Amino acid sequence: MLDHRLDSEYEELRRTVAEFAADVVAPTIGDFYEREEFPYEIVKEMGRMGLFGLPFPEEYGGMGGDYFALCLALEELARVDSSVAITLEAGVSLGAMPIYRFGTEEQKREWLPRLAAGEMLGAFGLTEPEGGSDAGATRTTARFDEATREWVINGTKCFITNSGTDITGLVTVTALTEPIARSSEEGGEASPKREISSIIVPVGTPGFQVSKKYSKVGWNASDTRELSFTDCRVPEANLLGQRGRGFAQFLRILDEGRIAIAALSTGLAQGCVDQSLQYAATRRAFGRPIGANQAIQFKISDMEMRTHLSRLAWRDAASRLLLAEPFKKEAAIAKLYSSEAAVDNAREATQIHGGYGFMNEYPVARFWRDSKILEIGEGTSEVQRMLIARELGMSS
Known part of the structure; x- marks a missing residue:
């Protein structure tokens, strides 16, 4: 027999987040929204509550929950305000989840504890100015320098949430790493295959520039910016997952x-x-x-x-x-x-x-x-x- 009711653990989480949204977010978020100001204190309290660590194992600083728990929290937050909710959503599912899903053990241990604690925010650099829905048409490039064993990144990303706050620590970007020759059918000329990879770029890396905040219609208390990379160098070890599997x-x-x-x-x-x-x-x-x-x-x-x-x-x-x-x-x-x-x-x-x-x-x-x-x-x-x-x- 199907039962659509939440079990006691999920219900306790839902109720806790609902009370936080009503008691902490609702009274103050309107002022942040009108000033177009990021609500650092609210985000800090969300970190103390463990919301940024909900779907991650305890060994990486998480709460040992799951994605369903994260979604319950998002629904209750958005019931009061979407700027706060999207900050959590992007910080977890876009900022931290790629590292958890595809990162090496070293990458997980380096980044996840701070991301799960809400002490640091991660961002997801996919969309480009001329890409939009055609996310596979990536123009950002990452050339591997054999001499220094570094990735050299050049390009632009746009509409990136959580990318320019005072607590943003990294952006994971998709980049065209190398075209590989691919033979066409019936002996025709070879055509290039686009190899797209994912690379972690820490904030503060030379050549990585964050623009001023966008002037937006909504989500005015969340952080959204354009990013540019000009000969931005990161170590070989910052490749996230398998090369060519980024997209x-x-x-x-x-x-x-x-x-x-x-x-x-x-x-x-x-x-x-x-x-x-x-x-x-x-x-x-x-x-x-x-x-x-x-x-x-x-x-x-x-x-x-x-x-x-x-x-x-x-x-x-x-x-x-x-x-x-x-x-x-x-x-x-x-x-x-x-x-x-x-x-x-x-x-x-x-x-x-x-x-x-x-x-x-x-x-x-x-x-x-x-x-x-x-x-x-x-x-x-x-x-x-x-x-x-x-x-x-x-x-x-």
């Missing part, structure tokens, strides 16, 4: 990350329901609470439906991941549905709040500004539909 490694990381973004999206969608219920009960018009009007009831009912289905979708994908079952299609479905549900709920919550929904002092204004990026980051809605179609056996 395949990051595809795996993105598959997992889509579950995390689905959980974050579900949290935002739930926050919209929470705020709308509260407002509908207290806002009076024409002599009665607006929640007494069927039009408002139907809007909130649809919002609750979308939130519920989003939660079921990400939990299904996360469960498949934990059971080591195929989950690529389910992750794409969860990310696609929940991100669009978040956008729809944010729009309806703003409408329910009327003019107040357009005022930044109300959380729904922040939700509305934060929601759209969920349909874009870690694979656009169009890319998710392509992935689902491919998993169904359809090809273009």
Whole structure:
């Protein structure tokens, strides 16, 4: 018999994070958001709680939990604020997880304890200015210098979360390491095969430059920047995983990350329901609470439906991941549905709040500004539909 209820350990975690979000994040995050300021004290407290170490083994400084636990935390944080949630999501699933999944024992022991403690943030350098959804069209290069046994990196990355904070310690970048000749069919001319590898670049490495913060529509209390590399040299040992497997490694990381973004999206969608219920009960018009009007009831009912289905979708994908079952299609479905549900709920919550929904002092204004990026980051809605179609056996 199936039981969709959380066990006691998961429920305790969910409740703990929910209380932290309500008591610590909610009262102050609006000010950080308006100042476009990174909330260092909140992040530090999240580190003390062990949130950055949730899915990692204790031997590397983690909490000995799993990816499902991380997603539970992300949903509860995003229920109050997405800037804080995306800082955790990117720090764990994009910053630390590549090292845990593909790093050597030395790399894990060097980096993971500080990343898991939240003392240091890692970033994920994949997207490039002319790449976007075509992440395989990497132009950043990494030439191996035989004389010094170093990688020499040149290129630019954009839209990189957690890359320029005072506690950012590393960025893992994908780079074109060497084209390998590949013979074409029927004896034609050889064509180059793009060899993409992953390399760890510590912050402060000469030739590694971090730009000023982007001016963004949403996620204003999170850190997002462009990165440039000019003859940036790192040791041979900074290669992450097998040479030439960098792109395949990051595809795996993105598959997992889509579950995390689905959980974050579900949290935002739930926050919209929470705020709308509260407002509908207290806002009076024409002599009665607006929640007494069927039009408002139907809007909130649809919002609750979308939130519920989003939660079921990400939990299904996360469960498949934990059971080591195929989950690529389910992750794409969860990310696609929940991100669009978040956008729809944010729009309806703003409408329910009327003019107040357009005022930044109300959380729904922040939700509305934060929601759209969920349909874009870690694979656009169009890319998710392509992935689902491919998993169904359809090809273009």
